[in-house]
Amino acid sequence: MKFTIQKDLLLESIQHVMKAISSRVTIPILTGIKIEASYEGIKLTGSDSDISIESFIPSEEDGIIHVENIEPGSIVVQSKYFPDIIRKLPLKTVEINTTEDYKVNIISGGSEFHLNGQDPNEYPQLPVLYTENSFTLSNSVLKEIIKQTVYAVSTVETRPILTGVNMTLNNDALNFVATDSHRLASRHLSIELVENQLNLKNVVIPGKSLGELNKIIEENDDPISISVTENQILFQTKNLYFLSRLLDGNYPETSRLIPDHSKTTILTNTKQLLNAIDRASLLARENKNNVVKLETKGNNRLEISGHTPEVGQVIEEVNAEAIDGEELKISFSAKYMLDALKIIESENVKIEFTGAMRPFIIKPENDHDILQLILPVRTF
Amino acid sequence: MKFTIQKDLLLESIQHVMKAISSRVTIPILTGIKIEASYEGIKLTGSDSDISIESFIPSEEDGIIHVENIEPGSIVVQSKYFPDIIRKLPLKTVEINTTEDYKVNIISGGSEFHLNGQDPNEYPQLPVLYTENSFTLSNSVLKEIIKQTVYAVSTVETRPILTGVNMTLNNDALNFVATDSHRLASRHLSIELVENQLNLKNVVIPGKSLGELNKIIEENDDPISISVTENQILFQTKNLYFLSRLLDGNYPETSRLIPDHSKTTILTNTKQLLNAIDRASLLARENKNNVVKLETKGNNRLEISGHTPEVGQVIEEVNAEAIDGEELKISFSAKYMLDALKIIESENVKIEFTGAMRPFIIKPENDHDILQLILPVRTF
Structure with a gap:
């Protein structure tokens, strides 16, 4: 050679x-x-x-x-x-x-x-993937989807299937869902399959594979073809061939976790809320789970607080765009909330609560393709 | 408050x-x-x-x-x-x-x-330093001196005095010396003491203190005043007061280590030599001490080589500006050589050897204020 x-x-x-x-x-x-x-x-x-x-x-x-x-x-x-x-x-x-x-x-x-x-x-021969089950996205769309979901996979091996991202595809919709059972991230994408009918259900891609793939593919609109077999998935661009095994097992049904109504709805500036929670978490670091408390106040005000007995306390006041519905006091992991807010690019974020002990939904204003869910922490 | x-x-x-x-x-x-x-x-x-x-x-x-x-x-x-x-x-x-x-x-x-x-x-009261023993440098000169010497202090506590930099001052010369007993770095600076006669001999400043000081002081020509007592040194700028203890013990006499004649002298491009040794060291990493070999060849050529039996071998050829004197084969720590070359800013570096088993001197071309010494490694 x-x-x-x-x-x-x-x-x-x-x-x-x-x-x-x-x-x-x-x-x-x-x-x-x-x-x-x-x-x-x-x-x-x-x-x-x-x-x-x-x-x-x-x-x-x-x-x-x-x-x-x-x-x-x-x-x-x-x-x-x-x-x-x-x-x-x-x-x-x-x-x-x-x-x-x-x-x-x-x-x-x-x-x-x-x-x-x-x-x-x-050197072992790489398997050659023969499949009809393939569809195409653009690099930048795939990167976006990975970023919006992969952070929520489980990092512990107690339920290995949760360390992956569940991809489902039917005729006109592609869905990615990740959950570690305390929070969930999902991304919906309408697509048109031109060549063939495809129906993918229990495809679970290791989070680690998607993380590495995201580092390699460039931020551009070049096509990336995705092919799936029983136990492998192939991502292919002009000069790159990325093959990953799929996870074994049945991915849990997650759609029933998502509340279909809300009792309190908050619309507020994404960046302001993110920064306030980031500061509140400074004094919640030593707590298990990094728990902060959120309370609605009059005049569209939100109060976010964190507390570590030996160190001190922090109170953050945020002026929301709108707070509708019941008054609310709720506690949750600051880390989960920060992860969720970081991937929201719209100026305002909408948060829908159904009570202090029920999961709540975080999504960009005017965008129904991204949905994130966090389970609160019982502190009251 | x-x-x-x-x-x-x-x-x-x-x-x-x-x-x-x-x-x-x-x-x-x-x-x-x-x-x-x-x-x-x-x-x-x-x-x-x-x-x-x-x-x-x-x-x-x-x-x-x-x-x-x-x-x-x-x-x-x-x-x-x-x-x-x-x-x-x-x-x-x-x-x-x-x-x-x-x-x-x-x-x-x-x-x-x-x-x-x-x-x-x-909170403990900081000692107030009363001393007549003070002189002034500029921030940038002090930073330069620290950079040129502190890398050579010992990082092991077997001889604690060697973890410091020895500062000596007489009427017209300030000297900084550091050595870990395998290599030495020294910097000479001519100064004029206007106010008083000062004679400082066995002042040994912990390398760690100088490293931290260097991170704080800014790269500018503002004055920094240096005051010394029996066991402390104070660096003072307009808004900064940096006090360090001095090391106890007698700093070894280092001047007799420096050879007063040479048998082989090499003048070569600093950056080229540095890069060649850096590459040669890639295959010397697993050796104890990271040893590379240098050989003079005909026509002003230098050969630098590194070798790790299981991995392979590297040979680097460097065209020197001039090689004078006896032929030479010598082995030394690539790390020590890289440390020494990194602080040389002149285009060419001069290296003076007095034989394969004798310490050799590295200095910038046309600059006698910086002198570095490395002990070779016995491999032949």
Whole structure:
């Protein structure tokens, strides 16, 4: 194998596939990066069995040459050293070639690295996904959906299925739901499936996979194709192939958790409320769960308070746009509320309560596609 | 106590005094920040007994009002909460007042914090330094000197005196020396003492103190006065008072370590050498001491190499400006060499060797005020 490549492009691809590589894998060769050279370009692969990522650098793109002097072949290099080496090379291009005994030579200017590589035939074959079950979003829409839901997955393994995001798709609607059983985040998206009828129900994507995917895909409107089989999901863009296993088990029915009526409704400035709760939580840090209290007052005022006996107390007054319905005193996790408010981009947020001990709904003003739910904490 | 102050100024002062505050102090009240209000302004104090920092915010400066509505008094607040609270306040100004039972009220916009404070009379009095032994540098020169020496102090406590920087001063020369016994950094500065004759010999300032001081003082030409007593040193600017204990014990005589002749002299581009050694060290990381090898070659060429048996090898070729004297093969810690090269700002660096087993000197081209020394490692 031999090729000369633009350093920055190689480095970007390395950083992508590194997202799938873990030092704690049972198959030692998976700590490496697989490099494959063909006349079409260079393909890098990283995998920890759960997630597999392939990143492709075409030899030529839009008339610009990225890779030259290609002799096809492949090798596996140690991921612990390879990224740093490439990043620190002196020139903008680097020549990589291999010998028959799996040595890798990396040459750039006066710099020559000779690394011990591994036999690429020992690297596990990635499954090839054959499925009709595929649909397309844009990169930026997918990033948005991930951001709006993945924060709410469970981080503990007591109910493994809750560490994933549930994706459902029927003819005209795509839904993502995540919950850790204390709060829930959901995003609805109307889509038109042009090619085929698709019905996906119990697809549960590990939160970790979506988090890594979100770091790799760029904020643009290029298409990303999503394909689903029994136990795997594939996200595919022009030069990226991101494969994740799906979680086993039945995702709980969440729709019945969402209250269908409210007793108190608050409309208030998102940023102001977020900052007030952030400050109130400063003195609620040492409490279990970081609990703050919210009370409606007269004249559309809200009072948010936090209290740690040894340290002190904080009282935040927020002037809401509108408070309708019954008076309310409620306590909840400041962290959950902050997580929910952070993903709301509209100027005002609407919060619908059905009593101090019932879950409440947080959503952007005039947007029914995003819905978040938090269970209050019993303190009264 | 009561005052209304610009939030940003208060925050800056808090960040300064926090540099002296440690959560692991034997006197519990030292985990707090002492606040004193007088009509002249607000003084904050932080201390861990070794280092004490006072930061002063004048009520008025250059005709600009920083503090208003002052009622003199003092209080001690918990440093664990106070900085975050001030940073997150909604308005640009904050009112702070205290009650008789040491409660602290912090009010900004709709935000009200009520904290438990402590009796300021329980806070230890900082020693007042009476000394004639003082001289003045500029902030930027002092920062430069610290940067050029403090990296070489010992970080282990086997010889505590080596964890400090030795400052000596006679009539016309100020010298700073640091060594961990494997490498040495020194900086010479010609100064003119206008007021008095000063002779300082065994002044050893803890490296940690200089590191913290360097973070606080700004990069400008304002004067900083340095006063020394038997066991303390005071750095003082217009609004800052930084007091550190000195280290006990005799600092070793280091001048005899510095070779007075050389057998091989190399003049080469600083940045190129630094990058080559940085890359060579990538494959020397798992060796004890991070050892790389340097060899002179014909035609003013240098070869730097690193080797980790299981991983591979790197060879870096550097074209030097000039290589004079005997041929040389030498091994040394890449980390020490990188530390030394990082503080050299001149385009070219001069390295003077007196043999593979003798300490060698690194200095900027055409600058005799900075001198660094590294002991090689025996590998041949």
